[in-house]
Amino acid sequence: QVQLHESGPGLVKPSETLSLTCTVSNGSINNYYWTWIRQFPGKGLEWIGYIYYTGSTNYNPSLKSRLTMSVDTSKNQFSLTLTSVTAADTAIYYCAQRRPRSFDPWGQGTLVIVSS
Amino acid sequence: DIQVTQSPSSMSASVGDKVTITCRASQGIANWLAWYQQKPGKAPKLLIFAASTLQSGVPSRFSGSGSGTDFTLTINNLQPEDFAIYYCQQAHTFPLTFGGGTKLEV
Numbered sequence: 001q002v003q004l005h006e007s008g009p010g011l012v013k014p015s016e017t018l019s020l021t022c023t024v025s026n027g028s029i030n031n032y033y034w035t036w037i038r039q040f041p042g043k044g045l046e047w048i049g050y051i052y053y054t055g056s057t058n059y060n061p062s063l064k065s066r067l068t069m070s071v072d073t074s075k076n077q078f079s080l081t082l083t084s085v086t087a088a089d090t091a092i093y094y095c096a097q098r099r100p101r102s103f104d105p106w107g108q109g110t111l112v113i114v115s116s
Numbered sequence: 117d118i119q120v121t122q123s124p125s126s127m128s129a130s131v132g133d134k135v136t137i138t139c140r141a142s143q144g145i146a147n148w149l150a151w152y153q154q155k156p157g158k159a160p161k162l163l164i165f166a167a168s169t170l171q172s173g174v175p176s177r178f179s180g181s182g183s184g185t186d187f188t189l190t191i192n193n194l195q196p197e198d199f200a201i202y203y204c205q206q207a208h209t210f211p212l213t214f215g216g217g218t219k220l221e222v
Contacts, residue, residue, distance in 0.1 A: 045160070045203060045214040060211040094159055101166050101207045102150035106159035 002027035004095050004107035011113050012089075018082040018112055022095030029053050029076045033098035036069070036080045038091040039109070046091075050098045051078055085114045118142050120206050122215035129220060133194045137218045139187040139204035148208035151180055151189045154201045154217075163202075164189065191220075 008020035022034065036048035049059035051069040059067050063082065071078040082089060092111050096103040119142035129135050139149065147167035152160035162171045164180040167187055177192045191198055199222055204215040 043201065043217055045205075045217075047212040047214070058210060062211070096159075099165065101148055102162050102171075102205070103152075103160075104162040104165075104171065106161075109159050 002097060002105060004097070004105060006093060006095050006107045006110040008093075008110060008112070010111055011115065012085050013116050014086055014114055015084055018085050018089065018114075019079065020093055020095075020110065020112070021077050021079045022107060024076045024078075029071065029073055029078065034071070034078045035096050035098040035103060037094045037096060037103065037106075039094065040091050048080065048093075087114050090114045117211055118145065118206050118209050118213055120204055120213050120215040122202075122204055122218050124218060125216060126219040126221060128222065129194055130222065131194055131196055135191045135194060135220065137189045137202055137204075137220075139182075139189070139215050141185045141187075141206050141208075143209075144184045145206045145208035147183050148206060149180075149182070149187050150205045150207060151178075152203045152205065153198075154203065160203060165207075 003025045005023045012018045030053045033050050033052050035050040039045050051057045051071050057069050066083045068081040090113050092109040094106050094109045096106040121140045123138050149167045151164040153163050154160040163174050163178050167182055168180045179190045181188050199220055202218045206213055
């Protein structure tokens with residue numbers, strides 16, 4: 001079973017850039033779609049976007065102007081960069097494999113707090 | 117965006133009960149719907165995809181139905197480990213969206 005693990009700073013200052021990496025293990029990143037999802041403190045879930053192993057992307061329009069995703073197949077990793085963060089970006093960030101009709105499996109999640 | 121509305125937002129039940137959670141999409145999504153279970157401190161876990169297909173390893177007491185705009189998740193013979201938050205998610209149209217969740221409590 002593929003496993004995913006998120007990594008990155010847990011605290012980011014307002015107006016700065018949030019960068020996270022997801023490492024895929026027990027399987028190859030090739031030939032699959034990979035996604036980021038976040039969960040706000042009130043428990044709501046928001047799909048952020050996905051990236052194909054070739055590098056093609058599809059972003060949530062609500063974040064598109066601030067968002068970049070990338071993939072490094074040699075490291076079996078994909079990444080998220082979100083610029084100009086505010087307190088509203090405070091959330092648990094999950095990476096997951098995007099299936100045709102679902103997300104599975106998910107990483108364990110990483111909490112990112114935006115605060116000065 | 118397609119809005120996905122779950123009801124109820126919370127409910128109480130007992131071990132052995134049958135419970136039903138509903139999910140309504142703001143426009144037709146055929147059977148492009150998934151259900152997830154989330155326990156405290158854990159990531160959501162896929163239960164059902166394509167509205168009614170049980171994910172491998174998920175107990176058969178879980179079932180899903182529906183098509184178009186109205187969907188249900190049913191849990192028969194509720195077990196102690198089933199008390200959790202349940203989310204639905206539409207996979208039909210970008211941006212992909214989730215329901216607000218249903219908290220199932222004792």
